[in-house]
Structures are given as C-alpha cells and as structure tokens.
Amino acid sequence: MVAEDVKPKPKKVMKYLGTTFVKAELCKGCGFCIEFCPTTVLEFSKEFNSKGYHYPLMVAEEKCNGCDLCGLYCPDFAIFGVKYNNPEYKPAAGATKKEAE
Amino acid sequence: MSDDAAKSLTRDVFATKPATATNPVDPYLRMDRMPSIWCGGCGIGTTVNCFTRALTECGLDLDKVAIVSGIGCTGRVAGYLNLDSFHTTHGRPIPFATGLKLANPELKVVVYSGDGDLFAIGGNHFIHAARRNIDLVVICVNNHTYGMTGGQVTPTTPEPAIASTTPYGAFEFPFNLPYLADSCGAVYVARWTTYHVRQIARSMKEALSKRGFSFIEVISPCPTLYARRNKLGDGLDAMKYYQEKSVIKHGAATSEVGIGFQGEIVCGKFIDRERETWIEAYDRRHEVALGAKFTPYPTGLVDAKKE
Amino acid sequence: MKADPRGVLTGAHYMDGDHACCEGAIAAGCRFVAGYPITPSTEVVERIAQRFPRVGDGVFIQMEDEIASSIAIQGAVWGGKKAMTVTSGPGFSLMMEHIGLAAIVEAPCVFVDVQRGGPSTGLPTLPGQADMMQARWGSHGDYEIIAVCPNSPQESFDLTFLAFNLAEKYRVPVMVMLDECVGHMHERVVIPPAEQLDVVERKWTDQKPGQYKPYEVTDKSMVPAMCKAGDGYRIHITGLTHDERGYPVMNWQAQEKLIHRIVNKIRLNADEITRFEETDVEDKQGNVADVVVVAYGITSRVAMRGIELARAKGVKVGLHRPTVIWPFPEKRIRQLAQKAKAIVVVEMNYGQMYYEVERLAAGKCQTRLLGHGGGTVHDPQTICDAIVEVSR
Numbered sequence: 102m103v104a105e106d107v108k109p110k111p112k113k114v115m116k117y118l119g120t121t122f123v124k125a126e127l128c129k130g131c132g133f134c135i136e137f138c139p140t141t142v143l144e145f146s147k148e149f150n151s152k153g154y155h156y157p158l159m160v161a162e163e164k165c166n167g168c169d170l171c172g173l174y175c176p177d178f179a180i181f182g183v184k185y186n187n188p189e190y191k192p193a194a195g196a197t198k199k200e201a202e
Numbered sequence: 203m204s205d206d207a208a209k210s211l212t213r214d215v216f217a218t219k220p221a222t223a224t225n226p227v228d229p230y231l232r233m234d235r236m237p238s239i240w241c242g243g244c245g246i247g248t249t250v251n252c253f254t255r256a257l258t259e260c261g262l263d264l265d266k267v268a269i270v271s272g273i274g275c276t277g278r279v280a281g282y283l284n285l286d287s288f289h290t291t292h293g294r295p296i297p298f299a300t301g302l303k304l305a306n307p308e309l310k311v312v313v314y315s316g317d318g319d320l321f322a323i324g325g326n327h328f329i330h331a332a333r334r335n336i337d338l339v340v341i342c343v344n345n346h347t348y349g350m351t352g353g354q355v356t357p358t359t360p361e362p363a364i365a366s367t368t369p370y371g372a373f374e375f376p377f378n379l380p381y382l383a384d385s386c387g388a389v390y391v392a393r394w395t396t397y398h399v400r401q402i403a404r405s406m407k408e409a410l411s412k413r414g415f416s417f418i419e420v421i422s423p424c425p426t427l428y429a430r431r432n433k434l435g436d437g438l439d440a441m442k443y444y445q446e447k448s449v450i451k452h453g454a455a456t457s458e459v460g461i462g463f464q465g466e467i468v469c470g471k472f473i474d475r476e477r478e479t480w481i482e483a484y485d486r487r488h489e490v491a492l493g494a495k496f497t498p499y500p501t502g503l504v505d506a507k508k509e
Numbered sequence: 510m511k512a513d514p515r516g517v518l519t520g521a522h523y524m525d526g527d528h529a530c531c532e533g534a535i536a537a538g539c540r541f542v543a544g545y546p547i548t549p550s551t552e553v554v555e556r557i558a559q560r561f562p563r564v565g566d567g568v569f570i571q572m573e574d575e576i577a578s579s580i581a582i583q584g585a586v587w588g589g590k591k592a593m594t595v596t597s598g599p600g601f602s603l604m605m606e607h608i609g610l611a612a613i614v615e616a617p618c619v620f621v622d623v624q625r626g627g628p629s630t631g632l633p634t635l636p637g638q639a640d641m642m643q644a645r646w647g648s649h650g651d652y653e654i655i656a657v658c659p660n661s662p663q664e665s666f667d668l669t670f671l672a673f674n675l676a677e678k679y680r681v682p683v684m685v686m687l688d689e690c691v692g693h694m695h696e697r698v699v700i701p702p703a704e705q706l707d708v709v710e711r712k713w714t715d716q717k718p719g720q721y722k723p724y725e726v727t728d729k730s731m732v733p734a735m736c737k738a739g740d741g742y743r744i745h746i747t748g749l750t751h752d753e754r755g756y757p758v759m760n761w762q763a764q765e766k767l768i769h770r771i772v773n774k775i776r777l778n779a780d781e782i783t784r785f786e787e788t789d790v791e792d793k794q795g796n797v798a799d800v801v802v803v804a805y806g807i808t809s810r811v812a813m814r815g816i817e818l819a820r821a822k823g824v825k826v827g828l829h830r831p832t833v834i835w836p837f838p839e840k841r842i843r844q845l846a847q848k849a850k851a852i853v854v855v856e857m858n859y860g861q862m863y864y865e866v867e868r869l870a871a872g873k874c875q876t877r878l879l880g881h882g883g884g885t886v887h888d889p890q891t892i893c894d895a896i897v898e899v900s901r
Binding site: 127131136154172175176177178181184185187190 | 215216217222226228231233236245246248251399403436442
C-alpha cells in the first residue's frame with residue numbers, strides 16, 4: 102500500500118450548505134429558533150408582522166448548514182431549513198433580508 | 203417532497219435557493235387553520251412539529267392513524283393535524299380512543315392531551331387503559347396548568363407554584379407521571395421536555411411502532427399563565443431552564459423521577475417492555491374457553507360499505 | 510338490507526326483557542357494546558358478553574364507569590360499528606354529557622336505560638319511570654333525541670331493533686327506556702328469521718376524500734352522510750360548535766345553523782318518527798272515548814286492567830300507549846284533547862309525560878295525573894277510580 106492511495110482526495114468545499122424559509126405571518130416571536138440555532142444564523146427582525154411579532158431573519162447564510170433544528174423547534178411551523186447540494190451555489194446579494202412568503 | 207426527504211428527519215435538498223418552498227410538515231397539518239391559537243412561546247406546537255417528523259419516519263399509512271384529544275390547549279392538537287381527528291370531551295379521549303381502536307384494530311390511535319385532562323378528570327381512564335394494555339399511544343403535554351381556562355392548579359403542579367385556584371401557592375403532592383404509567387403497566391414510558399426535540403420525535407416514532415399502551419410525557423412551557431404567575435420569564439426562559447436542569451437517564455427507576463418546582467427534570471426512555479394487548483388477551487381467553495366455537499376478534503372485519 | 514343471520518336468534522324463546530333487548534341489538538347489527546354493571550340492567554351486557562364471542566365480529570368491553578362506556582361507544586361508531594351502552598338511573602345521569610356529544614357530532618348510537626326507583630341510589634331492584642324527562646332534556650344545550658318505550662320482553666326485542674334503525678336514519682342517539690319490571694319479567698319472545706328483519710344501514714357517503722364534508726347535507730333529509738376513520742377522509746370531529754367541514758366556529762351564526770338542523774331533523778320529522786298504539790280510543794265513526802288513558806311501559810299493562818274495571822262501570826275509556834315516546838305524539842294528543850272529556854296520564858313518577866299531555870291539551874279537555882314514587886306498579890283499582898272520577 103502506497104501513501105498516495107490513502108491520501109484523501111481534495112473535496113470541493115461547499116461555502117453555502119443550507120438556508121431557511123420563514124413565513125413571517127405565522128411567527129409569534131417566541132425566539133426558540135434564534136436561541137437554538139447551532140450556528141447562530143438567525144436574529145429577530147426589526148419589523149413586525151401584522152400581529153405585532155418580530156420574526157426571524159437569516160443574517161449569516163454562510164454559516165447555515167440546513168440542519169432544520171429551527172424548523173423542528175418552531176411551535177408555529179413558521180420556519181424551516183433546507184440543505185443545498187450544489188457547491189457552486191452562491192446566494193444573490195441582499196438575500197439575507199426579509200424572506201417572508 | 204422527494205422520497206428521500208420524506209424518509210429523513212431533515213429537509214429538502216436544493217441546488218440553488220428557490221424563490222419559495224413549502225414547509226415539508228405542511229401536508230400533515232391543517233394549514234387552512236393556521237396560525238394556531240397557542241400563545242407565543244407555548245411548547246405544544248413544538249411537540250406537534252416533532253409528531254409530524256415521527257409520522258414521516260414511522261412508515262405507517264397515515265390514513266390509518268387517528269388522533270383523539272380532550273379539552274384544553276393541548277386538546278386543540280387534534281384540530282390542527284391532518285389525520286382522522288376527534289376532539290372529544292374533557293378527560294375522555296382515552297375511552298373514546300379505546301372504542302375507536304376496538305371497533306377497527308387496523309387503526310393506530312394516538313391520544314394527545316394535557317396533564318389536567320389526562321390525569322385529573324381523566325385519571326381513572328388512564329390507569330385502566332394502561333392496565334388493560336389497550337394498543338394506544340398517549341402523549342401528555344405537561345405544562346403543570348389548566349391553560350385554556352386561565353391557569354388553575356393540576357395534579358402535576360408542584361409546591362409552591364402560584365395558580366389561579368391556589369393563589370397562595372400549590373400545596374398538594376404532585377403526580378409523578380412516569381411512575382404512575384409504569385405502575386399501571388404501560389409498556390413504553392418516556393419523558394422529555396420541549397427542549398429535547400429530536401428525542402421527542404424519536405420516542406414518538408418508537409411508540410407509534412409499539413404494540414400496547416405507550417406513554418410519552420413532554421414537559422412544556424405555559425408562558426402566559428404558569429410562567430408569568432410564577433415569574434419564570436417567557437417560553438424561551440423555560441426552554442433554557444429545561445436545557446440547564448434536565449438530565450437524561452434512560453432506564454431510570456420511575457419512582458425517582460418526580461419533578462419539584464423548577465427542579466431537576468429526569469428525562470429519557472424509562473420503560474420499554476412487551477405485554478399482551480387487550481385484544482390479544484381477549485382472544486386467548488376466549489380460545490381457551492370456547493375452542494373451535496370462537497373466531498378470534500377481529501373476525502372478517504366487515505367493510506360496512508359493501509352491500 | 511336484511512339482518513345478518515349470524516346475529517339473529519330465530520325462534521320462540523322464553524326470556525326476560527333485558528335478554529330480549531340484547532337480542533334485538535345483535536339482530537340489528539350492533540357489534541360493539543361498552544357497559545358498566547348496574548341493577549337492573551346488568552343482564553343485558555351479561556348476555557352480550559356471552560353472545561358476542563359466538564356471533565363473531567363483535568366485541569364487548571366492561572369499562573371502568575358509565576362515563577367511559579358512553580363515550581367508548583362513540584369511538585366505536587366512528588370506527589364504523591353500530592354501538593350500544595346499557596345502564597340504569599345513576600349511570601344514565603353520568604352519561605348525560607356524552608349524550609350531548611352524540612347529539613352535536615351526530616353519532617348514531619343507542620343508550621338503554623332500565624329505569625329503577627330514584628333519585629340517586631334509590632330502589633335498585635324495583636321499577637320506576639322517572640327518567641323520562643331526563644332522557645329528553647338531561648344534557649345541557651339544545652338538541653333532540655329519540656326514545657322508545659317497550660312494555661314487554663317481545664317489545665324489548667322489537668323496539669331495541671327499531672332504535673338502531675332510527676339512530677342510523679337520523680344520526681342521533683336513541684334511548685331505550687325500559688323499566689325494571691319489563692327488564693326482569695320473563696315472557697314469550699318470538700324472533701323472526703333474518704330475512705324478515707329489515708336493517709337500516711349507516712348513511713355512508715359516496716363522495717371521495719377531499720370532496721366530502723362531514724356535516725354537509727346533500728339531500729332533503731337534513732341528515733349528513735357519514736364516513737369512518739381509516740378510509741382516508743381525514744375528518745375532524747369536535748364537540749365544539751362546528752361548520753360543515755367539522756371545524757370549530759365560535760360565533761352565533763354557526764351556532765344557529767347547526768342547532769337549527771340538529772333540532773329540526775327530528776322535530777320536522779316527528780310525525781313519522783313517533784309511534785303509539787291505541788285500544789278503544791276511537792271508533793270507526795271517529796268518536797273518541799270520553800276518557801283517554803295515556804300510559805307507557807309496564808304501567809300501560811296495569812292501566813289496561815284499570816280500564817277494564819272502569820268499562821265494567823260503564824265508562825267509555827281507551828288507552829293511548831306511546832311506543833316511540835320522544836318525540837312525543839303531539840299531533841295525536843292534540844286531536845284527542847279536542848274530542849275527549851279527559852285524559853288521565855298514569856305513570857310511575859310524580860309527573861313527567863303528564864306535562865307534555867297537559868301542554869298539548871291546552872285546556873281543551875281536563876287532564877289528570879295519576880302518579881306515584883315508583884317501587885311498585887299502580888293498583889288497577891286506583892286507576893279505575895281516577896277514570897271514573899274524571900268521566901263525571
């Protein structure tokens with residue numbers, strides 16, 4: 102066995118692993134998703150939804166890995182995470198602003 | 203939703219970010235009724251979220267999963283799940299579920315209700331269904347209060363919590379629900395808090411696949427009443443308390459997992475055993491007594507739509 | 510459709526009213542019973558427990574109490590079965606909440622009350638007829654039920670069988686109001702062959718999931734079609750006031766719409782639903798007797814003896830005996846009140862159906878109550894004396 106055979110092949114590192122979708126109108130501002138996101142990519146918006154709640158915004162998409170823990174915690178089904186499988190993907194500029202459906 | 207995503211507890215996979223996407227749990231819910239009536243920071247919705255994941259993973263035909271709830275905040279769960287769902291009377295989802303299951307044993311029947319509904323007014327029904335080992339999954343969201351009616355004391359409220367009917371503090375000894383379920387013969391007993399989302403989903407999935415009376419207790423915040431009256435902060439503060447004070451001890455002795463006021467919460471799967479279900483016992487006894495004259499129930503489940 | 514022969518005990522039997530009630534239920538297709546022992550009704554479920562394992566396809570469970578029994582049967586209804594529970598006064602009181610549930614979710618099911626002396630524990634082994642108003646009004650809120658009232662073991666079979674048919678036809682809880690005498694008396698009961706018994710099948714929907722709405726009425730009947738859990742309909746059924754989708758709607762408009770229908774599906778069909786038998790009340794020329802005795806259950810049989818005694822004294826008197834007693838035979842009583850001199854209501858209570866008769870007579874004729882506290886049947890002589898007195 103030669104050292105070259107066991108050398109790991111260089112992988113293309115995916116910069117953007119995942120993102121979230123938020124339905125702002127369903128959110129009740131409980132803060133679970135923001136608190137329990139393992140990579141702290143969410144923050145409360147400055148704006149209110151029509152019921153007067155601040156809803157989560159993705160502020161650091163490069164740190165989101167699409168684990169969907171936010172989605173699992175959400176008592177109101179207002180947020181969910183998705184994964185990317187495309188290493189070439191890059192979010193468009195301004196994509197981290199309000200993503201309400 | 204792709205088949206792979208449907209089978210996994212994590213989400214859809216995309217090549218690039220689509221303009222919009224549907225929450226994969228939406229098909230399990232009656233989205234035409236959202237937003238739900240639950241308060242911001244209430245943990246009931248979180249348990250329902252976990253339940254949808256368990257439904258995804260359990261491999262059951264969802265047409266054959268029925269959900270029965272009682273009255274109260276947790277009782278509203280039946281109205282939000284897109285399954286055959288029954289919102290019955292206070293304290294009585296378990297006997298309703300018993301009748302439903304015995305009439306059509308092909309159904310997987312899940313009872314989803316709160317601590318007051320299941321253990322105060324419903325206490326008698328709980329102990330008997332557990333004793334009989336009726337094939338049911340009983341999910342109790344325990345927020346130590348009667349939320350819907352304004353925050354009264356329940357059989358799980360610890361001393362000295364303030365409740366609207368114990369304005370000077372609760373003083374009764376509270377139930378230790380896993381202990382009660384264990385002592386009545388439940389074959390699966392687990393407790394988690396709404397902080398333990400992945401574990402809740404896993405326990406629910408296990409219970410859905412299990413034959414017999416399964417019981418899952420989920421400790422959950424009531425920010426509007428229990429937490430506010432007792433100056434415990436909001437739902438998030440409760441979640442942080444669960445994170446800090448919970449300890450996982452699978453197989454712990456259920457007699458030792460009682461919860462005091464803001465005390466340690468022992469979580470885990472405490473009981474997972476096998477026992478004859480009610481229908482199995484019914485068939486066995488009648489076979490012994492009647493021999494060939496007896497056809498085991500359910501006999502040729504008549505599809506009543508024929509004829 | 511015809512009765513399932515596996516459940517029909519064809520032949521001539523010597524059995525008591527409780528046992529005949531059990532046979533009537535099985536013949537009607539009842540295949541789920543949940544009950545709790547209570548004198549004098551226990552024999553019904555004892556026989557069910559014995560019969561179901563041999564009939565096949567049926568299951569009996571003795572629940573922990575009457576509250577559990579009265580809702581377990583409704584779970585079974587939504588699981589697709591015809592279901593029944595059995596009790597007496599104290600248990601009937603416990604079941605009231607769930608009778609209301611059955612009424613608002615429109616679950617076809619049968620409640621048997623073998624009445625005894627009350628109130629409370631009362632006289633467990635002796636007859637009474639003091640639950641009649643409770644059968645109609647016992648639960649909170651506005652709703653209608655149907656109630657039948659057998660006066661013999663044979664009628665226990667016949668009217669229990671009918672009770673299931675009425676329950677399915679109108680999607681309503683139906684009460685079988687026996688009393689301890691009829692329940693425990695042994696008499697000849699003839700059960701015909703299955704092909705002579707017509708069973709009303711559940712009004713199953715022919716719509717597909719997605720189309721079907723559990724409380725949408727698609728014909729003139731005011732009764733929505735039904736489905737069962739497990740067929741993909743993904744229904745939501747709640748005891749809260751609800752709309753056609755079954756979803757709770759908390760406003761007065763939804764309340765009015767729902768209550769209007771669940772009440773009127775019975776009230777507007779009362780003439781077809783109610784049943785009675787008359788002996789010597791009206792002749793072929795349309796002349797009505799001077800005195801009409803209204804009695805039901807065991808009391809109607811004692812009343813016949815009282816009527817015989819009165820006739821021997823020259824009084825023109827007949828018996829009006831409701832068998833489907835709720836809805837009460839309003840139209841007929843109003844007619845009789847126009848022509849009779851007096852109506853005497855004989856019942857084993859301090860006045861229950863009497864008030865219906867008095868209301869319907871509306872002063873057109875004299876009305877008299879001959880009631881007592883229960884525990885024994887009336888003395889025919891007192892009935893005769895009352896008849897004679899009002900006839901003057």
